[in-house]
Amino acid sequence: MVVFSFYIFDRHAECIYKRQWLPRPVSITAKSSRPVSEPSGLSNGSPAVFGQSARTTDDDAKLIFGTVFSLRNMVRKLGGEDDSFVSYHTSQYKLHYFETPTNIKFVMLTDTKSPSMRIALQQIYINLYVEYVVKNPLSPVEHPGGLGVNNELFEQSLEQFVTRVLS
Amino acid sequence: MSATKTARLGEESRVDKVNAELVTLTYGTIVAQLCQDYDEDYMEVNKQLDKMGYNIGMRLIEDFLAKSTVGRCANFRETADMISKVGFKMFLNITPTVTNWTSDNNQFSLIFEENPLADFVELPDDGRAQDELWFSNILCGVLRGALEMVQMQIEAHFVSDVLRGDDTTEMRVSLVRYIEDEMPPDEE
Numbered sequence: 618m619v620v621f622s623f624y625i626f627d628r629h630a631e632c633i634y635k636r637q638w639l640p641r642p643v644s645i646t647a648k649s650s651r652p653v654s655e656p657s658g659l660s661n662g663s664p665a666v667f668g669q670s671a672r673t674t675d676d677d678a679k680l681i682f683g684t685v686f687s688l689r690n691m692v693r694k695l696g697g698e699d700d701s702f703v704s705y706h707t708s709q710y711k712l713h714y715f716e717t718p719t720n721i722k723f724v725m726l727t728d729t730k731s732p733s734m735r736i737a738l739q740q741i742y743i744n745l746y747v748e749y750v751v752k753n754p755l756s757p758v759e760h761p762g763g764l765g766v767n768n769e770l771f772e773q774s775l776e777q778f779v780t781r782v783l784s
Numbered sequence: 785m786s787a788t789k790t791a792r793l794g795e796e797s798r799v800d801k802v803n804a805e806l807v808t809l810t811y812g813t814i815v816a817q818l819c820q821d822y823d824e825d826y827m828e829v830n831k832q833l834d835k836m837g838y839n840i841g842m843r844l845i846e847d848f849l850a851k852s853t854v855g856r857c858a859n860f861r862e863t864a865d866m867i868s869k870v871g872f873k874m875f876l877n878i879t880p881t882v883t884n885w886t887s888d889n890n891q892f893s894l895i896f897e898e899n900p901l902a903d904f905v906e907l908p909d910d911g912r913a914q915d916e917l918w919f920s921n922i923l924c925g926v927l928r929g930a931l932e933m934v935q936m937q938i939e940a941h942f943v944s945d946v947l948r949g950d951d952t953t954e955m956r957v958s959l960v961r962y963i964e965d966e967m968p969p970d971e972e
Contacts, residue, residue, distance in 0.1 A: 629966050630967060698856075717846075719933040758842045
């Protein structure tokens with residue numbers, strides 16, 4: 618299984634942490650509008666370069682937030698207030714989603730063959746985020762611009778979690 | 785969630801224990817220091833305690849959710865039960881009684897039969913502390929901070945305290961509003 622990237626959004630809709638492991642498949646470009654209709658020929662060319670030059674990682678984060686935010690709201694309208702979506706996938710990638718009652722959103726992009734990462738995201742929240750970010754008394758309560766989330770303990774443990782546990 | 789199930793959750797959530805006297809003495813020292821720093825201006829001490837509690841609550845809620853793995857409450861009554869039977873049980877090993885609901889279900893009281901923060905405490909005999917200082921006011925802030933993070937704006941204050949010679953220790957909690965989801969700022 619391959620993990621492409623990982624994002625955390627706070628309750629103010631801000632991306633407070635992002636991490637990328639591998640060059641993304643190019644067809645992520647069109648994800649928020651028409652994910653499956655992307656011609657697959659594009660991604661076989663020079664995906665990383667093409668994708669990277671087209672957008673920055675900031676744009677990625679915004680696109681992803683917009684997508685999960687709308688999807689979550691739609692799911693709640695259709696399935697009731699307690700309903701939430703777990704993941705969606707396209708021909709190129711799979712997006713996993715976990716949201717806490719405090720409105721912190723955890724998002725992970727993996728290859729399409731990966732099993733559900735909901736438990737993994739929940740573990741990242743419980744064992745890494747709460748332990749190393751929330752409980753660090755010197756880190757701020759809110760994290761504008763990712764302040765306080767990017768501490769060494771959290772990043773190292775995340776790296777370990779993704780490389781050891783998930784691969 | 786049924787009441788008994790909620791109570792069981794409070795019992796079962798795994799938490800590390802800490803010596804009760806250590807908590808009491810630490811908290812007492814903080815209050816004493818604040819009284820000193822603000823020249824016995826007890827109103828200001830109440831305010832500072834509430835503010836400290838608020839900052840604690842905003843973090844504590846994440847720990848609460850991580851340990852109890854509970855979801856969103858369906859209504860404010862369920863929230864009150866959760867606060868008393870899971871929250872207070874987990875962090876202070878007490879279960880304050882939820883009572884005195886208003887008819888619109890937006891206000892309730894927590895009655896503290898025991899209060900680990902106030903063991904060994906006697907308020908100073910300066911003729912004012914008995915009327916002005918809410919010794920455990922940090923708890924109000926904790927609730928306010930914690931509930932704000934789960935989209936509830938509330939107001940909490942003590943209305944009586946055994947330390948002042950009242951019969952009960954009672955905190956009044958009122959729901960102000962549910963907080964809407966924030967949208968990302970428009971840029972284009």
